[in-house]
Amino acid sequence: MTAKQQLLPAFSSLKYINTYVLPHNLQYKGTTVGGLSAIDFDPESKLYYMISDDRSTINPARFYTAKITLSASGISKVKINGVKTLYQKDGSTYPKLTVRATRTTDPEAMRFNGVTKQLIWTSEGERILKNADTTLIDPTINIISTQGKYVDSIPLPDNLRMHTIESGPRRNGVLEGLTFADDFKSLYVNLEEPLYQDGPRAEFVRNKAFIRIYKFDLKTKLNTAQYAYELEPVAVRPVKEGGEYNNGIPDILWLGNNRMLITERSYSAGHDGANIKVFLADLQDATNVIQTKSLKDNPASHPVKKKLLLNMDDLGIYIDNIEGATLGPVLPNGHQTVIFVADNNFYKREQSQFMLFEVIP
Template identity: 25%
Template sequence: MGLVAIGTLLTLTGCDLPQVSAEERLFLPLQIELLDVATLPAQTFADTPVGGLSALTYDRQRDVFYALSDDRGRLAPPRFYTLAMATDFSTPESPKIADIAVQAITTLKDQAGNEYPSDRLDPEGMVLSPRQTVFISSEGVPATQTPPTLNEYDLATGQLKTEFRLPARFLPTVPTEEEPEPAAQGIRDNLGFEALTLGPTSSAGAFEPFRLFMATESALAQDFDPDPANPLTNRFLHYLIGPQQSTFISEYAYPLSLEPLGTVVNGLTELVAIDQGGHFLALERVLGIRGFVIKLFQLATGGATDISTLPALPSSDNINPIQKQLLLDFTTLEVPVAAIDNLEGMTLGPPLPDGSASLWLISDNNFSDDQSTQVWLFRLAIG
């Protein structure tokens, strides 16, 4: 079933209605299959190191991908790359990645057209919009007291078009003379806005509204629970982006999986919207004593409590969080666990020959000689 059909469910009536569990009614019957894994060789392009690729988005019109580097401007100005990723369909039932090539680079610029200086952006999430722009989230840079941002940039020039206002609860507290040790609030260091996606936009034109969803990698400072026996709660934001005005719609609690013993980093790294009914894919990544542990979940947001009026989350159980269902634990794949790298970017790509959707993931090599930039190709189908 094709990409558009991902969000289409059969309507059954009368005696044809099957007996299904509550969970089956809540989630889509998704199936996922690993097709191939390839590596983008270490290289430079336009005098910049190609690496730190933390987000991936697909351009259907041009049949290319855009990959965002999370370089804070320390090795080169903040930027994203255009990638051509050819697929070998010689065996239609088992497509492979034939080639990955860097075609172009786009440098991000402020509204005056100037490149950002070092440590002003920490770009982590990116998604292509139907109005020839890219939305990019920055985690912020505490060292320079630069707050997190959600920005919209021109696709062709990389110039800033819009900087969206974030609710105050996401902004880190800054010490002042009057309050040298303020109460902890907002994004925690390197755990800010990592995941970003758009609702399906197949029929949306440049002048029609569309939905944008963004989530934190981990809990805000005021929501943080220091007890390692308790899972943390992220925040999941919903915007309606219009041609003249954009609106913050709602916010939900995202239950992050409990981090295993020996964890160094644990967080939600990417989202992909798969229909207009509130279903998403969520990519979670753990780095610990066993290396990288990657899990892919299906989300159902219907019935989740709007927490946008809560500056801090209560410890009571009167909040309905987003519901999660494990779709894939990467340790079950027929690849060595040591071969799984720091997967952070994810996007739906072009349809496969059988009409199912292609799902592409990319890893952030942290500009390390000990890591690589991996590209993973999956088949995603419903039924």
């Protein structure tokens, strides 16, 4: 029997239920739990898969499994019950980032394939241009077993290659989210920020900051489509002039019928937490820009349509660095849930949050 993806009918909003926070620096089997950058739920095993973005600095690159218990008040417990190392093709672990590194990884997204019972995950690669250190490592899309062993990889289109010139991906703005679609026949992967040739990063006013969403055929492993999606402006200015700021997409989630749940995360230095907006996106009439070299010179005639579902600022609570989203279990009232996870960056002042929402038809 072929596994089927959970598909959602049209819905109007997301209702906040509660937030559960893992203890800071939680230890599990000799590893520090943190940097949780993705979450995916397997409804058959009831397991949640979560990748850590630790670049083999604290412990070897890895992912966790967990059980999440719901009660009448929401998430009552998150219990880590497994950790697996991510292995390279040659069977070795990933080295930590060093000067002029040639092999390292920056784990960001992970999903479980209900058909093959394998996992797929992305690395953002690296782009460092300094006098003492020029490091170019291309991003990757990796297929592994649930034990972390390398199985295969998906070839990337040329516009995802790192360069010393301002062409291709920006550093730390690459393959941030992914989602299976079409009953695990297709894979969508998104950039966090625009390619250099596609235009500027998001600013404080709308400025045609377009990222690309890539579609892959999992049978042929070919990139069959690319779609343009316009980012919102950065939510607030940094507290100090010249402070860091950005807005990008940490994750995408397939809902069926060409629709996705897309999370945008805005950060500005000096402010606590992040500004998170969740959109319902529709790819139905979006232009395939796979042959378009530059969205700045030749913008998409029809970018991905988007509708704001939720601005987490409206919840009036502390929201941290949300990086992953998954469809969770169905509630007793028959409504679907969505669970978001936050990356605490292994900082004591940040939190590994698990946020539970109810899908309102």
